[in-house]
Amino acid sequence: MITTSTLRPDTDAMAAPSPRSVDPDTPPPGARSLSCVIPCFNEGANLRHLLPLLEDVLWATRMHWEIIVVDDGSTDDTAAVAEAWCDLSGFRCISLSRNFGKEAALTAGLAAAGGDAVVLLDGDLQHSPELIHAMLAQWQAGAEVVYAVREARHDESRFKQLGSRLFYRLMNDSDRFSVPKDAGDFRLMDRKVVDALKSLPERSRFMKGLYAWVGFRAVALPYTPAPRTQGASSFNARRLVSLAIDGLTAFTTWPLRMVSVVGLLFAVPALSYGIFVAIDHLLFGNAVSGWTTIVVSLMFFIGIQMISTGIVGEYIARIYEEAKGRPLYVVRQERGTGLGAGQP
Incomplete structure (x- = not known):
């Protein structure tokens, strides 16, 4: 165990870095690397709590790691909160020039991720960072994709539940591949899976379908999402219907x-x-x-x-x-070095 003194942003005000003593476990020689990608739209209040929690989880993995926050044109202080961490090793913030949508933000994060494995999670604290340990265990056991599956949808309206069931039934009419029900973007993917996703050229991207289309050995991991404590979801009924239409037209005929x-x-x-x-x-x-x-x-x-x-x-x-042939997104600014910075 090596004790090092780092500058960690104050998690309450996020105005200026403040000293904090941490006791990170030094990754052993030849340790593998892990990237965490967080697409965000107006999640500044949640990021204040998520980033320190996620940092503690990643130190405990004894891996080289990076956290990549993709600010998808937020109108709140999401970019400022994320950039306050970018002077620390392992943190990186990519700010898009406007709101391109979550699928584009995920694509930008995957393009920037350099780890041997990549974890995608939302910035609203509904995806528990603690689940990363279980995902890593499955990955180290040979799984190439570990995706989290919601155990219950009690927090959703009956209309949304019926719509979800109908959508997956229509999507999975093909016998070549199927999109897992109740599985979102919260997942761990091996580097070869990420490279396969990056090689796909289409611009109308429905990520849940692309995850399933590329295949690889996948393991489901049941979880119960935590309730949102700050802000409101940006996915209203209109955006959900639009996403469903994108998925149906992109993967079915x-x-x-x-x-x-x-x-x-x-x-x-x-x-x-x-x-x-x-x-x-x-x-x-x-x-x-x-x-x-x-x-x-x-x-x-x-x-x-x-x-x-x-x-x-x-x-x-x-x-x-x-x-x-327009690009999926335009990057306005990048801060931090991610895995390019030396960690203990």
Whole structure:
């Protein structure tokens, strides 16, 4: 055990670094390295508590480590809180030029992470840093991905729970791979998994689907998320629906197939009825009537056609976004050196 004196930011005010004595376990020769990526949007109040907790957990691993905070265009003091730690070894802050979304922030963090293993966790304290020890144990036992799975969703509305079940059922219609239910971004990934994710070129990124698509040996780790104590989640209903649409259009083609099936289901009866009416009129002389029925049927089919056009339009929009080739994010500023700084 080596006692060193470091400057650690005051966790209450975060105004200026203050001395703190820590007793880190020196990583043994040849120790492996661990990166922790924290995407943040307006999480300044939570970061004040999370960073010291996470630092203590990482010192106990006896690994070389780094903490990378990705500020996704926050309007509060998230960047200031994170940058106050960047004079210490192992801390790094990446500030994006605006809010690009969590998927882009995660991608930026993965691009910057240099560890042999990478842990992703939210900055709202709902992902307990203590679970990292269990993740590392599974990784050292041979797992290449260790993902945390929520044991219960009692804190969510019935509508959100039903929507979640429907989403995963639609997503997992493929027999090639499946997205684990109730698993979020809280996970540990081996370096080879991170490199595989970094090699994927698409810009419309649905990370939960990408985690599953790259494969590798994965182990589920049940956990119960802690309640949020500061601030409110930035994922409202509109953003959740948008994320679900991104996931469905990025990893499934069944909506396009559904358009063809629905068209066939309506076209065959309509054609059959048309033939029946024509024969009835030609053979028996019965007059063709029912203008109200015709108008209602016409409006119904127009509605089906508009929905079908919208579904196809969603896929075309994704093609358009990919064709533009714009970067996923733009970095405004970087502070700290992460694993580039020498740790005891």
